[in-house]
Amino acid sequence: MLAAIAEGPVIPVYILDDATPKHYAMGGASRWWLQHSLASLDAALRAKGSRLILRRGESDVVLAAIAEETGATRVHCIRHHEPWWRNAERAVAKRLDLVCHDGNYLSSPGSITTGSGGQYKIFTPFWRALKTTMPPPHPTHAPTDLPAPAPWPKSDTLADWNLLPTKPDWSAGFGEEWTPGEDGARARLTAFKRHAAQYGETRNLPSIEGSSRLSPHLHFGEVSAAQVWHAVADAGGSVDTFLGEIGWRDYAQNIIREFPDYGSKNARDTLNALPWRTGATADADLQAWQQGRTGYPIVDAGMRQLWATGWMHNRVRMITASFLIKHLLIDWRVGERWFWDCLVDADYGSNAVNWQWTAGTGVDSNMFVRIMAPLVQSPKFDAGAYIRRWVPELSGVRGEAIHDPDEAGFRPRAYPAKIIGHREGRERALAAVKQQR
Structure with a gap:
């Protein structure tokens, strides 16, 4: 914005471009966030003597039309790294003078390279190299007013x-869960600063909720990674664990720059022949997973939290993803698409990298044969209160029985039995790997 102001009157524009991303057009939950985020942005701009212009269509066509209408000579934007937006930037640059700025990550994706100049594929060495460039520059102050065009x-x-x-x-x-916009982001960051030093100890405990919940605000550009870094970096304790999660966002963007089809293609071809389940029975199991009716309380709590709030606790994301892929033997891409539609923080890089990590198909990933046991994970991370909140049929189940009421003999009639046993699901997954080999 400051670069644009330096050149004269500014026309803030947001384009709803569903054509360019095609099947990766923004999902339903993200569109809810977008509605409220744009309303907040327009109000903030009007307080500075400006306003937000909304247009719908292909980005290059719409921007060229606005330039013709107004006599605008240059377009400033924040650079994006999804393959479709990189294509859009090239298309705009053919029509107009386009200036892309970095702003939503700790470093410019692609700039952290190996000693030979290549891109890191493994997170740990990437993070080690990225940390040598930290801290990021301090964010500049927002302008107090914006020069307006006429008309x-x-x-x-x-x-x-x-x-x-x-x-x-x-x-x-x-x-009830979210306040999209810069004010909401500031409030969320202020709240998290009080607990950032305990992040490493609490982030895996869904009942305590040690997460920052900044992910949708970061994704929509309502707060910057640099702003978050400088707010919490000196918190002490285990805050470095949180900073590593901010670094993971950068890592995911580097991965999709190198592998643009990461959301739809296995990065490792060793599992390309895996016999994923399809057909009516698999579809019924998928629906049970989507609705939080699998009979595994920690899985069901996570899926219901996702549907009700557009968000899911990070530890539970891993558990639910592993359950779909390995217990139900359903293609990870099916889960990736469901999360894309249901998450308010749906981000192509982070979503695809996380799903491929769980599936064992990513360039840096868990092994497929390492299968999370939800009935172990649930008590290990003390998820009882979390389950009681999101699965009300189980609210009256006390003690350790909450993690597996079926086995304990306390399963209420309204709550379903397990759709597959843990051992049965595990053995089926391992047999599938052996078969494809």
Whole structure:
């Protein structure tokens, strides 16, 4: 924004471009966030004597039309690294003078290289190299006012875009959990600063919720990675674990720059012939997973939290993903697409890298034969209160029985039996690996 202001009047523009990403157009939960984030941004701009222009269509076509209408000579933007937005940037640059700025990551993706100049594929050496360039530059102060054009170009309204769900409205719980926009991001960061020193000890405990919950604010650019770094880096304790998670965002962007189809193609071809389950029975199991009706309380709590709030605790994301891939032997890409639609923080790089890590297909990943045991994970990470909150049928189950009420003999009639036993699912997954080899 400051670079644009230095050149004269500024026209802030947001384009809803669903054509360029094709099947990776923004999912339903992200569109809910976008509605409220854009409303917040427009209000902030109007307080500075400006406003937000909304247009819908292909980015290069829309920006060229606005330039013709207004006489604008240059476009400034924050650089994005999803393959479709890189294509869009090239298309805009053919029509207009485009200036791309880095701003949403600790370093410019692609800039952290090995000694030979290549890209890191493994996170640990990448993070070690990235840390040598830290801290990031301090964020600059926001301008107090923005020079306005005369006249303003026409704009859509948010209502024109129908971003919010209506038939049915599944977002009733979102507003209780989230405040999209810069004010919400600042409040979330302020709250997290008080607990950042204990992040390493609490981040895996879903009942305590040691996460920062900054991921959707970071994804939508309402707070920067640099701003978060400088706010918490000196917290002490185990804050370095959290800083590593911020570094993981950078790592994921580097991966999708090198492997643009990471969301749809195995990075390792050793599992390309794995016989994933398909057909009516697999579809029924998938639906049970999506609805949180698997009979595994920690899995069901996570899937219901996802549906109700557009977010899921990180430890539980790993458990639910592993369950789909290994217990149910359903292709990781099916889960990746479900998360893409349901997460308010749906990010192509992070989502794809995390799913391939769990599936054992990523360039840096867990081995497929390492199968998470949800009935072990649940008591290990003290998930009882979390389960009781998100699976109300189990709210009356006390003590350790909450983790496996079926086995303990306390399963309420309203709660389903396990759709597959742990040993059965594990043995089926291992047999599938042996078969494809």
